Amino acid sequence: MVQNNTPKRPLEREELRDVIDLSLWAGQLLLQHGAESERVEETVHRLGTALGCDWMDILVSPNAIIVTTTSADEFRTKTRRVIPIGVNMTIVSAVNRLSRRVENGELDRFTVRSELRRITDAPPHYNRWTVVLVVGLACAAFSRLFDGDWPVFFVTFAASSTAMFVRQELHKQHFNPLLITAVTAFIAGMIASTATVLKLSATPQVALAASVLLLIPGAQLVNAAEDSIKGHMVVGLVRGISGIFVALAIALGLLLAMWMMGIDGL
Amino acid sequence: MITSDFIGQLLHDAIWSGVAALGFAILFNVPTRTLFGCMVCGAAGHVVRSVIMQLGLSMEFATLIGATVVGILGTAFARRWQTPAAVFTVSGVIPLVPGVFAFRTMLGLLTLAGATDPTAGLSALLEVSQNGIKTGLILMAIAAGIAAPTLLFERRKPVV
Numbered sequence: 001m002v003q004n005n006t007p008k009r010p011l012e013r014e015e016l017r018d019v020i021d022l023s024l025w026a027g028q029l030l031l032q033h034g035a036e037s038e039r040v041e042e043t044v045h046r047l048g049t050a051l052g053c054d055w056m057d058i059l060v061s062p063n064a065i066i067v068t069t070t071s072a073d074e075f076r077t078k079t080r081r082v083i084p085i086g087v088n089m090t091i092v093s094a095v096n097r098l099s100r101r102v103e104n105g106e107l108d109r110f111t112v113r114s115e116l117r118r119i120t121d122a123p124p125h126y127n128r129w130t131v132v133l134v135v136g137l138a139c140a141a142f143s144r145l146f147d148g149d150w151p152v153f154f155v156t157f158a159a160s161s162t163a164m165f166v167r168q169e170l171h172k173q174h175f176n177p178l179l180i181t182a183v184t185a186f187i188a189g190m191i192a193s194t195a196t197v198l199k200l201s202a203t204p205q206v207a208l209a210a211s212v213l214l215l216i217p218g219a220q221l222v223n224a225a226e227d228s229i230k231g232h233m234v235v236g237l238v239r240g241i242s243g244i245f246v247a248l249a250i251a252l253g254l255l256l257a258m259w260m261m262g263i264d265g266l
Numbered sequence: 267m268i269t270s271d272f273i274g275q276l277l278h279d280a281i282w283s284g285v286a287a288l289g290f291a292i293l294f295n296v297p298t299r300t301l302f303g304c305m306v307c308g309a310a311g312h313v314v315r316s317v318i319m320q321l322g323l324s325m326e327f328a329t330l331i332g333a334t335v336v337g338i339l340g341t342a343f344a345r346r347w348q349t350p351a352a353v354f355t356v357s358g359v360i361p362l363v364p365g366v367f368a369f370r371t372m373l374g375l376l377t378l379a380g381a382t383d384p385t386a387g388l389s390a391l392l393e394v395s396q397n398g399i400k401t402g403l404i405l406m407a408i409a410a411g412i413a414a415p416t417l418l419f420e421r422r423k424p425v426v
Binding site for chain 2: 092138146222224254
C-alpha cells in the first residue's frame with residue numbers, strides 16, 4: 001500500500017454520507033456471503049479511506065456492521081443489520097477487487113455505486129440444476145472416500161441430489177433455516193436407508209453418513225475457527241454455535257429417518 | 267512403504283476429494299475460472315493428509331499439514347488468478363471438514379438424552395466427548411492451516 005502523508009482534502013458532509021453508505025454496502029455484501037471478519041474490516045477500511053476520508057472505525061458483529069467515517073472535524077456513523085445469506089465467493093471476490101481498484105484511483109464514488117449495484121444484482125454463475133447435480137456428486141465422492149462401494153455411491157448420489165433440490169424449494173418458501181436443514185436431512189436419510197433396507201451393499205451405513213454432508217456448514221465452521229484465531233471472538237463464537245445448531249438439526253432429521261426405517265447405529 | 271497399492275489408494279483419494287471440492291466450489295458460486303484451482307486444492311489437501319496419517323501420525327496433526335498445503339496453494343493461486351485466497355481455501359478444505367465426527371457427536375447427544383441404563387449412558391457420553399473434541403481440534407487445525415501463510419509470511423501492521 002502506498003503511504004501518503006499529505007493531508008487529505010476535508011470532505012463535505014454530503015460526500016461523507018456517500019463514503020459511509022458505499023463502504024457499509026461493501027461490508028454488508030462480504031459479511032452476508034461468508035467472508036471472515038478480518039476481511040470485512042480490512043476491505044471496509046480500505047474502501048472508505050480510498051474514497052477520501054481520513055479514518056474508518058468498523059465494528060463487525062455477527063448480524064450487524066457499525067461504521068464511523070472521519071474527515072477533518074466532520075464524522076458520521078451508521079449501522080446496518082446483516083442477515084447471513086450463504087457463501088457466495090464471486091461476490092466476495094468482486095468486492096475485494098473493487099476495493100483494490102478504488103485504491104488505485106480507477107473509480108470514484110459514483111462509479112463505485114454502480115459497480116456495487118452490478119455486483120449485488122449479478123445472477124449466480126451456475127443454474128440450480130447444475131448445483132443439484134454436482135452437490136449430489138460431491139456427496140457421492142465422499143462416500144467413496146469413506147470406502148463405500150459402487151451401490152452406495154449411486155444411492156448417496158440419489159439421496160443428496162434430491163435433498164439439495166428439496167433444500168432449494170424450501171428455501172424459496174422462506175422457511176426457518178434450521179427447519180429446512182432438519183427436513184432435508186430427513187429426506188436424505190430416508191433415501192439413503194434404502195441401501196440398508198434392500199441390502200444393496202456390504203457397507204450400507206456409509207450412504208447415511210455421506211448423504212447429509214451437503215448440509216454440514218463447513219465454510220461457517222471454518223470461518224468460526226479462523227475468526228477466533230484472529231481475535232474476532234464474538235463473531236467466531238456465534239458462528240460456531242450456530243454451526244453446532246445446524247449439526248444438531250441434521251442429526252435430528254437423520255435420526256428420525258433411521259428410526260422410521262428401523263436402522264440402528266451408524 | 268511405497269507400493270503400487272499405496273499409489274492407487276492416493277490416486278483414488280485425489281480424484282474423489284477433487285470431485286467433492288469441485289461440488290462445493292460450485293455450491294459456493296466461485297468464479298468459473300477458479301474451478302480448476304479449487305479442485306487441485308481439495309485433492310492436494312486430502313492426499314497430504316492421507317500420506318501423513320499413513321506414516322502413523324494423528325488425524326488432527328495430518329489435517330493441520332494438509333490444510334497448510336491448501337493455504338499455501340490458495341495463496342499462490344490467488345496471485346495467479348487475481349482473486350482472494352479464500353475462494354480456493356474455503357472450497358479446498360471441504361474434504362477435510364470433520365462432518366461425520368460432527369454429527370456423530372450430535373447423534374451421541376441425542377442417544378445420551380434417551381439412555382435408560384447407566385452402561386448405555388456412559389458409552390454415549392464417551393462417544394459425545396471423543397467425537398466432539400475431535401471435531402473441534404480438526405476444525406481448529408483446518409483454520410490454523412489455511413491462515414498459516416497470512417500468519418507467517420504476510421504480517422502487516424493492522425490497517426484497522
